[in-house]
Amino acid sequence: MHGSQGQDPPVRLAHCGTTAATARALGCRFELHNFAWVSPECYDEELSREWDKQAWGFARTNETPPAEDMIPQEVAMRGELTHAWVPWSQHMAHCALIWKKFHRAVALNRPMDSWTSSYNHSEHCANMLIDWELASWPDLYxxxxxxxxxxxxxxxxHQGRQMEERIASESSSRDGLGHDHTSHHGH
Known part of the structure; x- marks a missing residue:
């Protein structure tokens, strides 16, 4: 277990550079589910193994890619693609796994990568999860x-203060009854 109760470990542990080659040289691991290179301290072996054993889809184009635009999973697993399209259902599976990874890191007092710990990413996943229009097209890339x-x-x-400010800001944009007057339909 990294860090113990009562101790405040170093805030920044590691970074994996900006290329797959640099990341490998630094001993970083590629998380297919997160499409990210992370340092060993932030790599969750069990969750990555759970994800990697599934047959996931990757493509060079979106919507309904033709067979020639599909990317073999073993190619995606190398961590060298700069981007790839995936189906909505895979995106939602990623969100569920990231939430699991986040919870495990907090419960076990482990460091986590800045993408997993990002509230903006969690909020994005939550919004996508309840987008029923998208849910009706689970295989659409x-x-x-x-x-x-x-x-x-x-x-x-150390995100508590930022979260308090965000909650206060969101609360001030609503009336006294808690109604949100902004429209999010279609986003």
Whole structure:
């Protein structure tokens, strides 16, 4: 277990550079589910193994890619593609796994990568999960993944103040009854 109760470990542990070659040289691991190179301290072996044993789809084009635009999973697993399209159902499976990874890191007091700990990413996943229009097209290749090199750290421990400010800001945009006057339909 990284860090123990009462100790505040270093905030920034590691970064994997900006290329697959640099990441490999630094001992980083590629997470197919996150489409990201992460340092060993932030790599969850069990969750990655669980994800990697599934048959996932990757394509060079979106919507309904022709067979010649499909990318073999073993090619995607190398971590060298700068982007790939995946179906909505795979995007939602990614969100579920990221939430699981987040919870495990917090419960076990482990560092996590800055993409997993990002509230903006969690909010995006939550919004996508309840987008019933998208849910009616689970096999549509509409999610564009981009290769990431997030920082591995304990920054998640220090997000409280930012979260309080965000909640206060969101609350002030609603009336006293809690009604949100902004429209999110179709987004």
């Amino acid at each position: 509409n999610s564009d993944l981009h290769l990431k090199f997030p920082i591995c750290d304990y920054e998640w421990r």
